[in-house]
Amino acid sequence: MSPMFEYAPAPESRAVVDIAPSYGLFVDGEFREAAGGKSFKTVSPSTEEVLAEVAHAGAEDVDAAVAAARRAFASWSALPGAERAKYLFRIARIIQERSRELAVLETLDNGKPIRETRDADLPLVAAHFFYHAGWADKLAHAGYGPDPRPLGVAAQVIPWNFPLMMLAWKVAPALACGNTVVLKPAETTPLSALFFADVCRQAGLPKGVVNILTGDGSTGAALVAHEGVDKVAFTGSTAVGKQIARTVAGSAKKLTLELGGKGANIVFDDAPVDQAVEGIVNGIYFNQGQVCCAGSRLLVQESVQDELLEALRRRLSTLRVGDPLDKNTDVGAINSAEQLARITELADSGEAEGAERWSPACELPERGFWFAPTVFTNVTQAHRIAREEIFGPVLSVLSFRTPDEAVAKANNSQYGLSAGVWTEKGSRILAMAGRLRAGVVWANTFNKFDPTSPFGGYRESGFGREGGRHGLEAYLDV
């Protein structure tokens, strides 16, 4: 193993962000207490420090937010597209201006490294608003008829793994198409959505166009079941997605779901080893593996398995796990105690079922929620760690001999969100990409995102697309 370089700590300053002791719900353009007076605490996963207390929205608050969004819909949808566009451009610019503040905030509330929030999350958030701003006055050219109409009030429920980015993926297309929104951020990561409310205020967005309800699963359930919403968009677990699909069955609500995955990252014997290793690491250890499209199954061609795994172990030994605010940190904290327990349970099942577990030597901080990057070898397709989404920094390694076998194993999943292919042979890339049943195929790269690029799954990874021209359909009455 190569020796770890010594780095002096290089913490990003917390001073750029000012977190208030408590936050209300953002309804009809202003912050208010929850009608029931309930609240809950949000903690920093890396230290367990309480960051703020936030309001817990109940059924009455859902009523109020949906009503506010409904009132705002008439004038917002009647606004010329060019005017809606300018609001969205303003939001994009303000996010760029405040991106360091929001990156630090996100790192504090989520536990992910500042390197990621600064270099991936926030740039993509701003880009998403900028991209969709331009659609607002061009919808007639989007392929949905000469005058596609918005749906009305969109109920949007988002996860904790990319809090502000998931907000952007939901809010930007909804507003561009002329809808108004009620958004519920995840229970463990409410803060960046509440800061986004302030961005809306600065942009002068009309009241009621964006409403933010913090709370837990019961808040989200009440929101998607509310009779006053016309559209439901959810990103999260497949189990909850199915429950939501049952809830909206028989209604006129349009539904899009972006759910779990068990992405196969397929490495052929002619792939450049070092590049493939970087792709594998980016595929499963980016954001602590808490990514729905993570490359959580490595399928490696048998003839290069030993060489590749040796290079992978060497690379993992150089990953720096620790303080998410440190600019040198590669792997931060797991988002919550609950998620850590889930990862731990599944990893333990891997060992119990006979797979071989390995982690690099790394010291984990005493406080907070931590899980060392982990690789399982000798994994079979029957193992839980090869079938179930772990949503953590745990890689399951399987091998194959022929392209047919690789395709069969990759597609042997209830999910179909992402896949990776590593080979120098162009015709093989295209053949594999055609046969993999997944919404996104990354060839000789992994975990790349862009607002112009449609994202979403096959099979039980959900339906509908987010991003690009395709993503507009989810928010238009077509």
Next chain:
Amino acid sequence: MSEQSGNPGGAARTRLGVAKTYKLFVGGKFPRSESGRVYEVTDTRGNWLANAPLGSRKDARDAVVAARKAFGPWSGATAYNRGQILYRIAEMLEGRREQFTAEVAAAEGLSKAKAAARVDAAIDRWVWYAGWSDKITQVAGGANPVAGPYFNLSTPEPTGVVAVLAPQESSLLGLVSVLAPVIVGGNTAVVVASERAPLPALSLAEVLATSDLPGGVVNVLSGRTAEIAAPLAAHSDVNAIDLAGADADLAKELETAAADNLKRVLRPADATSDWSADPGVKRMLAFTETKTVWHPVGV
């Protein structure tokens, strides 16, 4: 078409028509229902037309197996090939125009002229969709200008096995209008024919069987819509369901069951659907998935 008197001009002799035994269409073959059941099909005035198979849960499952087996080759066929086969269906249907006119007239209580117009529209609809096979990818897909050195392409792909509940009222034009958009892009289908008027659908199977359409791409079942649709909506190897032929209560029940494996669900339009209207691309796109492929650009 169950009975025909021959030799209408002759006074002395009449010829007894040869009545057809209507059967299911599964995997390219014409089996009876495994349940051994049939039900009476009448015209709109209540006159007996034929017995149709009363399809069962097992028939539905067999049809799904046949549709899954056919999905790989059919989705892997070239768009040009699929287009030619859909056009061939139109050719075969045109040749049996008189037969279908009589069947549709009896099934829907229409005059011969009106029934003929619906058959013509159904034939023309196959031609229209035949032309879509190699165009929908360009219309629905395309290159995405991502902010980085990557080639990025989105392409529509077929969803898989689609259960299709054919419209209850429009026995042929409605059926073709929901079936053609499902299969043109490479999906395979299990069709539940109109419960009251299944005969045109069962006869269409004979057209499909002689159109170079590979066995299993379209499977046609007749019987009680609710009875056959329930196992299809709950089936884990069905990827999508078109609820065109379901009423509101049944549609809700089936959509709820479909959530178990997150089938794509196309909800029924209102009952007054005008099947003669320009269909647009919506039905094709309802049963496609968008796949996006990235590759780095560099030397």
